Amino acid sequence: MRDIIKIYPNGVRANREVHFGIRSGEIHALVGENGAGKSTLMKILYGVERPSSGSIFLRGKSVHINSEHEAIALGIGMVFQNFMLVPSFTIAQNVVLGSEPMRGMLLDQRAAVKITNNLARQYGLVVDPTAIVDSVPVGMRQRVEILKALYRGADILILDEPTAVLTPQETRELFAAIRQLVNAGKTIIFISHKLREVMEISDRVSVMRDGQMVGTLHTSDATESRLAKMMVGREVFLQLDKPTKERGVAMLQVRHLEYVNEAGREVVRGVSFNTYSGEILGIAGVEGNGQTELVEVLTGLRKPVAGTVSLGDHSITGLSASAVRLSGVAHIPEDRLTNGVALNASIDENLIVDRYNKPPFSRAGFVSHGAVVKHGEKMIDQYAIRAPDGTLPVGSLSGGNMQKVVVARELSANPKLLIAAQPTRGVDIGATEFMHQQLLKQRNEGVAVLLVSADLAEVMSLSDRLAVMHNGRIVAIITDVRNVSEEEVGLFMLGVKQQTQAEIEANW
Ligand SMILES: Nc1ncnc2c1ncn2[C@@H]1O[C@H](COP(=O)(O)OP(=O)(O)OP(=O)(O)O)[C@@H](O)[C@H]1O
Numbered sequence: 187m188r189d190i191i192k193i194y195p196n197g198v199r200a201n202r203e204v205h206f207g208i209r210s211g212e213i214h215a216l217v218g219e220n221g222a223g224k225s226t227l228m229k230i231l232y233g234v235e236r237p238s239s240g241s242i243f244l245r246g247k248s249v250h251i252n253s254e255h256e257a258i259a260l261g262i263g264m265v266f267q268n269f270m271l272v273p274s275f276t277i278a279q280n281v282v283l284g285s286e287p288m289r290g291m292l293l294d295q296r297a298a299v300k301i302t303n304n305l306a307r308q309y310g311l312v313v314d315p316t317a318i319v320d321s322v323p324v325g326m327r328q329r330v331e332i333l334k335a336l337y338r339g340a341d342i343l344i345l346d347e348p349t350a351v352l353t354p355q356e357t358r359e360l361f362a363a364i365r366q367l368v369n370a371g372k373t374i375i376f377i378s379h380k381l382r383e384v385m386e387i388s389d390r391v392s393v394m395r396d397g398q399m400v401g402t403l404h405t406s407d408a409t410e411s412r413l414a415k416m417m418v419g420r421e422v423f424l425q426l427d428k429p430t431k432e433r434g435v436a437m438l439q440v441r442h443l444e445y446v447n448e449a450g451r452e453v454v455r456g457v458s459f460n461t462y463s464g465e466i467l468g469i470a471g472v473e474g475n476g477q478t479e480l481v482e483v484l485t486g487l488r489k490p491v492a493g494t495v496s497l498g499d500h501s502i503t504g505l506s507a508s509a510v511r512l513s514g515v516a517h518i519p520e521d522r523l524t525n526g527v528a529l530n531a532s533i534d535e536n537l538i539v540d541r542y543n544k545p546p547f548s549r550a551g552f553v554s555h556g557a558v559v560k561h562g563e564k565m566i567d568q569y570a571i572r573a574p575d576g577t578l579p580v581g582s583l584s585g586g587n588m589q590k591v592v593v594a595r596e597l598s599a600n601p602k603l604l605i606a607a608q609p610t611r612g613v614d615i616g617a618t619e620f621m622h623q624q625l626l627k628q629r630n631e632g633v634a635v636l637l638v639s640a641d642l643a644e645v646m647s648l649s650d651r652l653a654v655m656h657n658g659r660i661v662a663i664i665t666d667v668r669n670v671s672e673e674e675v676g677l678f679m680l681g682v683k684q685q686t687q688a689e690i691e692a693n694w
C-alpha cells in the first residue's frame with residue numbers, strides 16, 4: 187500500500203500518506219493507539235473503505251479494490267473485531283454463507299458440514315459444524331470466522347484484535363492455528379493492543395500513530411517498551427508500581443446472591459465474597475459467565491431474587507441505582523455508550539449528572555453555570571481528557587477519552603466502593619496506563635475497588651485478590667495472586683478446575 191490517504195466525509199484524516207508492505211508468508215503485526223488508523227487502513231485493503239488517494243500493489247501488480255467482493259476475489263480475507271456471523275445458523279451454514287453448496291433449490295447441509303470439517307482439519311481450527319453459533323463460546327465463533335474466510339479462498343488474512351476476548355488457552359490455540367496457516371502458505375496481518383502477543387507471534391511489526399506509519403521493525407529487533415514508545419510518542423510505564431498495602435474493613439459484603447434474567451435463566455448463582463477497603467478484588471472470567479449481571483445487581487440496575495449486599499454496616503440490597511450511588515458506590519460501567527455517558531450532552535454536563543442538584547452546582551434551586559464550567563475545566567485538566575473545552579458533546583470524543591470522562595466523574599464523587607467493569611476494554615496503551623494508575627490510587631487511598639475484567643493480564647497485575655467466575659458462580663478466590671499462573675486461572679475460567687466451597691469461604 188503506497189501513499190494511502192483517507193479523509194472521512196466528516197473531515198477526519200485517518201490515514202496520512204501511509205506506506206505499508208507485507209511479505210508473502212509472514213505474520214505481520216499492526217499496532218497503534220486508538221484512532222491511529224489501523225482499522226481504516228485494513229478496511230481499505232479489504233475494499234470496504236475507498237482511499238482518498240494512494241495505490242495498492244498485490245504481487246507487483248497495481249490493483250483497485252472497490253468492494254469486499256473484489257478483495258475476496260484477490261484472495262484477501264478479513265475477520266472484524268465484532269463478529270459478523272448469523273447467530274441462529276449452524277456453524278457449517280455460516281462457513282458456506284454466500285457461496286453455498288446446493289442440492290436443487292436447497293442448501294446441501296451434508297456437503298456444508300463436510301466442507302467445514304475438511305477445512306477445520308486442514309488448518310487445525312476445531313469447530314462443531316452442526317452447533318448453532320449462538321450456543322458456542324467466543325473462541326469457536328472466531329474460528330468459524332477464520333474458516334469462512336478460508337473457504338472463500340483467502341491467502342492474506344487480516345485479523346482485527348482477534349485476542350481481545352479470548353482466554354489464555356484460546357489465545358494459545360489461535361496462535362497455533364495461525365502458525366499452521368502460515369505453514370500452509372497463508373499471510374497474516376494481526377492487529378492487537380497487547381504487545382506481549384505481538385512479540386510472541388509476529389515476524390515483523392508496523393507501528394501507526396495519528397494516521398501515519400511510524401515504522402516497521404523485525405520483531406526480533408523490537409521490545410515491548412520500544413513499541414510502546416513508538417506508538418505513544420513518549421516513554422510508557424508498562425510495569426505497575428503497586429506498593430503493598432494493609433487492607434481495611436470489609437466494605438462490601440455479598441452473600442448468597444442470586445439473579446434470574448429476563449429469559450428465566452439463573453445467571454448469578456449463590457455468589458458470596460467481600461471487598462475490603464484499600465484492596466483491589468479482581469473478578470476474572472470468560473465474558474458471559476454472570477459478571478455483567480453481578481455488577482448490575484450490585485449497582486442497583488437489576489434486582490436480585492435472593493441474597494444480601496451490604497456496604498459497611500448498611501444493607502443496600504435491592505436499592506435503586508441512585509440510592510446505591512448516594513450510599514457511596516461509584517461505577518465505571520462496562521458499556522460506556524449506554525450506561526456511562528449521555529452522548530449528546532456536553533462533557534461538562536456529563537461530569538455533574540449525578541450532583542447537579544447539590545452545591546456548588548445548584549444554589550437556591552438554580553444550576554450555577556459558572557461552577558459547572560469550572561468543574562469541567564478542572565476535570566479536563568486533571569484527567570488529561572483530550573478536548574478543547576467542556577462544551578463539546580461527549581459523543582464526539584474517542585473511546586479512550588469518553589472513558590476518561592466517566593472515570594473523572596466517578597472518582598471525583600469520593601466513593602467508598604468503586605466498581606470498575608472492563609475499564610480498559612478497547613482503550614489504548616496510554617489510556618490504559620492512566621486507568622491503572624487511577625485504580626491503584628483509589629486503592630492506596632483506602633477505597634474498596636472491585637475490578638471486573640475479561641483481560642486476564644490486567645486483573646492479575648492489578649488485583650490484591652482474585653475471584654474467578656464460571657457459569658454464574660465464584661469457582662475460586664485466589665489470595666496469592668503473585669504466585670498463580672495465567673494458565674491455572676484459565677483452567678478455573680473454563681470450569682475445568684475449581685476450589686472447594688470451604689476453600690472459597692476461607693478466602694471471602
Ligand atoms: N466511518 C468513519 N467516519 C468518520 N470517521 C471515522 C470513521 N471510522 C473511523 N473514523 C475515525 O478515523 C480515525 C481512525 O480510526 P480507526 O478506526 O482506523 O482507528 P484504529 O487505529 O483502528 O483504532 P482502535 O485501536 O480504537 O480500533 C479515528 O479518528 C476515527 O474516529
Ligand SMILES: [Mg+2]
Binds near residue numbers: 224226346
Ligand atoms: Mg480498530
